[in-house]
Amino acid sequence: MPPGITTLAADAPELSAANTGFMLICSALVMLMTPGLAFFYGGMVRVKSTLNMLMMSFVSLGIVTVLWVLYGFGLAFGSDAGSVIGWSSDYVGLSGIGLTELWDGTTVPVYVFAVFQLMFAVLTPALISGALADRVKFTAWTLFVALWVTVVYFPVAHWVWGSGGWLFDLGVIDFAGGTAVHINAGAAALGVILVIGKRVGFKKDPMRPHSLPLVMLGAALLWFGWFGFNAGSWLGNDDGVGAVMFLNTQVATGAAVLGWLAYEKLRHGTFTTLGAASGAVAGLVAITPAGGSVSPLGAIAVGAVAGVVCAMAVGLKYRFGYDDSLDVVGVHLVGGVVGSLLVGLLATGGVQSDAKGLFYGGGLDQLGKQAVGVFAVLAYSLVVSGLLALLLDRTIGMRISEDDEISGIDQAEHAETAYDFSGAGGGTAPRTTAPATTAPATTAPANEKALNKTAPANEKTPNKKVDA
Numbered sequence: 001m002p003p004g005i006t007t008l009a010a011d012a013p014e015l016s017a018a019n020t021g022f023m024l025i026c027s028a029l030v031m032l033m034t035p036g037l038a039f040f041y042g043g044m045v046r047v048k049s050t051l052n053m054l055m056m057s058f059v060s061l062g063i064v065t066v067l068w069v070l071y072g073f074g075l076a077f078g079s080d081a082g083s084v085i086g087w088s089s090d091y092v093g094l095s096g097i098g099l100t101e102l103w104d105g106t107t108v109p110v111y112v113f114a115v116f117q118l119m120f121a122v123l124t125p126a127l128i129s130g131a132l133a134d135r136v137k138f139t140a141w142t143l144f145v146a147l148w149v150t151v152v153y154f155p156v157a158h159w160v161w162g163s164g165g166w167l168f169d170l171g172v173i174d175f176a177g178g179t180a181v182h183i184n185a186g187a188a189a190l191g192v193i194l195v196i197g198k199r200v201g202f203k204k205d206p207m208r209p210h211s212l213p214l215v216m217l218g219a220a221l222l223w224f225g226w227f228g229f230n231a232g233s234w235l236g237n238d239d240g241v242g243a244v245m246f247l248n249t250q251v252a253t254g255a256a257v258l259g260w261l262a263y264e265k266l267r268h269g270t271f272t273t274l275g276a277a278s279g280a281v282a283g284l285v286a287i288t289p290a291g292g293s294v295s296p297l298g299a300i301a302v303g304a305v306a307g308v309v310c311a312m313a314v315g316l317k318y319r320f321g322y323d324d325s326l327d328v329v330g331v332h333l334v335g336g337v338v339g340s341l342l343v344g345l346l347a348t349g350g351v352q353s354d355a356k357g358l359f360y361g362g363g364l365d366q367l368g369k370q371a372v373g374v375f376a377v378l379a380y381s382l383v384v385s386g387l388l389a390l391l392l393d394r395t396i397g398m399r400i401s402e403d404d405e406i407s408g409i410d411q412a413e414h415a416e417t418a419y420d421f422s423g424a425g426g427g428t429a430p431r432t433t434a435p436a437t438t439a440p441a442t443t444a445p446a447n448e449k450a451l452n453k454t455a456p457a458n459e460k461t462p463n464k465k466v467d468a
Helices: 017-044 047-077 089-094 110-132 138-161 166-170 178-196 212-234 241-268 273-290 296-313 316-320 328-346 365-395 402-407 409-414
Strands: 079-081 085-087
Touching: 017 047, 017 110, 017 212, 017 273, 047 085, 047 089, 047 110, 047 138, 047 409, 085 138, 110 138, 110 178, 110 328, 138 166, 138 178, 138 365, 166 365, 178 273, 178 328, 178 365, 212 241, 212 273, 241 273, 241 296, 273 296, 273 328, 296 328, 316 328, 328 365, 402 409
Parallel strands: none
Antiparallel strands: 079 085
């Protein structure tokens, strides 16, 4: 993202209605990514965890929005203090900002920049939730989100994008969030799952996605919203950089889909819809830090490498025994690392900045800077996130009971189920099974314990045991 730039009064920019409108649209697109993520994750879990997965994303819209207004924007983008955090009294409650006051060096109002960055802050903790499916108390999750954005996301955003932030001053290139968003969220996910442990039945029971159409819908919404996420991060398009980023976003994502599917075919002998959706997300993640530095041909390389490497990485959880439920580590952490480091190899020096990568005659300088950014954010987020999870686990407890996990977290935490197989309509599902005379024998009971044993009525074999 462009820094705050001090300009002479005679050269001061004026408010641009076109850029302001463009940024408001981009902000709305980024907001859509959080519900899109909810559907993506919601389709990947079993039936009994669908609503909880949706809620873990949606609640971030409430928590982070309020904290951002109260103090988050000031911590991330206020005046620098020691290169590690920002602060400005004018940003407390967003109350000291003029209606047409411009963000430094841009043609858009501070309010527009603040709301655009808010959507990034909302999405980032929601990404973590995919690693924790099936087993975390909703109350503990809400407290974790509030604490995590305060002590991890807001400071890291300042390091990377804030004027005076130490990674910003070092020259680390992160166009739209490879380090601050994806590596940050992926490392946090790893830190938390090392504390809370594995799901009941991990590596023993089948835990297949319950709705691949939902997964594909979520991936499509993410892809669509990502154009605002990436192209909007230049805060305007007067010089064409945002247009290059838009194109590179599409190019890299398409290449990543092909890369993931090719690996899948060679490794497992088939092409899957889950692989296509996951490949798309991997490409989107990887191009996020790199898209403002590489050419369209470079974007193909970024996407293809990310698709293959992330497809390989998702299997590491079985080798090393950590239960990353929906592959947040394999896709977001690994994809963010790949994209950030490839800037040091493929930056052309002719788009976002004049910094060149190794393959364009820039030597190892930019690659070294990228590596510092990657591992600084990874280490900080991993350690602090693990400590926050440990604190909550030792106080209020992070995990639901084993019985509730087996019967279903939707019922235990929300007193609802995603699907009503009894045909009686939606709403709250009872914990007890209805009398046998109230439903045909081929119809599954509404309660989740029975759902784990009985297939939905539309299955060819109604009483065949299925993975819920």
